[in-house]
Amino acid sequence: MSSEKYSLAGVDRTIHEPSRSIILAILSAVESADFLYLLRETGLTKGNLSVHLSKLEEAGYIRIEKTYRGKIPMTLCRLTETGRRAFGTYREQLKMFVDNN
Amino acid sequence: MNDRISSAIKRIQHYQFENGTYELQTGLCFFLAGVFLLPLPMSSSTQGMIQGAGIAGFILALLLGEYFRRRFVYPPSGYVNGIPGTAKKRISRFWPVFLLSIATAIMIVSPILLIDGGPAGDAGAAWVILTTGLFLSVLTAFLGLQSRVPRLLVVAIIMAGLAILFSPAIFGTRPYIYGSHQTPYWVIYASQLFSAGYFLSIGVVFSISGGIGFLNYLHANPLPVEVVDEQ
Numbered sequence: 001m002s003s004e005k006y007s008l009a010g011v012d013r014t015i016h017e018p019s020r021s022i023i024l025a026i027l028s029a030v031e032s033a034d035f036l037y038l039l040r041e042t043g044l045t046k047g048n049l050s051v052h053l054s055k056l057e058e059a060g061y062i063r064i065e066k067t068y069r070g071k072i073p074m075t076l077c078r079l080t081e082t083g084r085r086a087f088g089t090y091r092e093q094l095k096m097f098v099d100n101n
Numbered sequence: 102m103n104d105r106i107s108s109a110i111k112r113i114q115h116y117q118f119e120n121g122t123y124e125l126q127t128g129l130c131f132f133l134a135g136v137f138l139l140p141l142p143m144s145s146s147t148q149g150m151i152q153g154a155g156i157a158g159f160i161l162a163l164l165l166g167e168y169f170r171r172r173f174v175y176p177p178s179g180y181v182n183g184i185p186g187t188a189k190k191r192i193s194r195f196w197p198v199f200l201l202s203i204a205t206a207i208m209i210v211s212p213i214l215l216i217d218g219g220p221a222g223d224a225g226a227a228w229v230i231l232t233t234g235l236f237l238s239v240l241t242a243f244l245g246l247q248s249r250v251p252r253l254l255v256v257a258i259i260m261a262g263l264a265i266l267f268s269p270a271i272f273g274t275r276p277y278i279y280g281s282h283q284t285p286y287w288v289i290y291a292s293q294l295f296s297a298g299y300f301l302s303i304g305v306v307f308s309i310s311g312g313i314g315f316l317n318y319l320h321a322n323p324l325p326v327e328v329v330d331e332q
Contacts, residue, residue: 025106029113037179
């Protein structure tokens with residue numbers, strides 16, 4: 001087995017950022033979650049969270065939907081199929097790295 | 102990193118059950134099921150009305166839980182919707198738990214059926230209460246462990262105790278069947294009463310547990326103060 005397999009060089013850099021990986025982890029466990037829940041769980045500021053969500057959306061990993069709950073506006077985020085696959089691969093790579101180092 | 106991801110996934114599972122609204126819903130449904138099973142002397146039209154009211158009650162219980170979540174849970178801490186994947190995926194993931202709980206229930210019930218004076222012939226109530234009760238207990242305990250909500254484990258233990266307590270087999274009503282071709286009315290009455298008692302009791306247990314969870318949740322996550330638009 002080559003040593004390349006044990007390195008983290010090939011991991012998806014969009015996901016490898018700690019906050020983004022947590023966002024994807026949360027979204028992988030549910031159908032959808034809103035901005036407020038992600039804000040509380042990640043502990044990020046509103047601005048930071050927005051930036052991370054935009055990057056994930058640009059990569060096609062999540063879908064952001066602006067909707068209303070009653071009269072209150074709500075930003076709903078959900079993982080796309082591409083995002084789910086990419087996150088699965090990322091977790092496997094991470095596990096392999098941990099197991100072999 | 103992997104630990105942080107796993108803990109984020111576990112937290113979301115905890116979040117869905119910690120607020121107690123699902124227990125309140127379940128409790129209300131079990132309570133209604135208990136009311137359904139109460140052996141009350143009534144005409145068929147009254148029975149029809151009660152059945153209609155019961156169905157409306159079940160729907161109301163489901164809507165009430167959703168209302169509570171939307172009104173009190175999501176505003177302070179955010180909205181989360183469901184578990185991903187199809188029902189088939191979910192069942193395939195949890196089938197060992199379902200099998201284990203059914204097997205446990207049958208294993209515990211079987212010796213009771215074999216002992217002298219246990220249920221015989223058309224005796225179904227003991228089976229229903231014990232099997233359903235133990236199955237639900239294992240399922241509740243599993244949910245408690247999975248979501249890390251300890252009060253669900255307490256509920257599971259109480260449910261198992263109630264299943265044994267309310268089983269007509271333990272009360273020994275069945276020996277009166279022996280030597281008789283027709284089941285005495287009072288035995289049927291007692292079976293129905295115990296079944297109703299069981300479902301009413303677990304309904305109350307779930308509701309109390311859910312109520313405590315809900316109040317604790319509200320205490321820890323007060324509703325955000327609404328900003329009055331002065332324009």
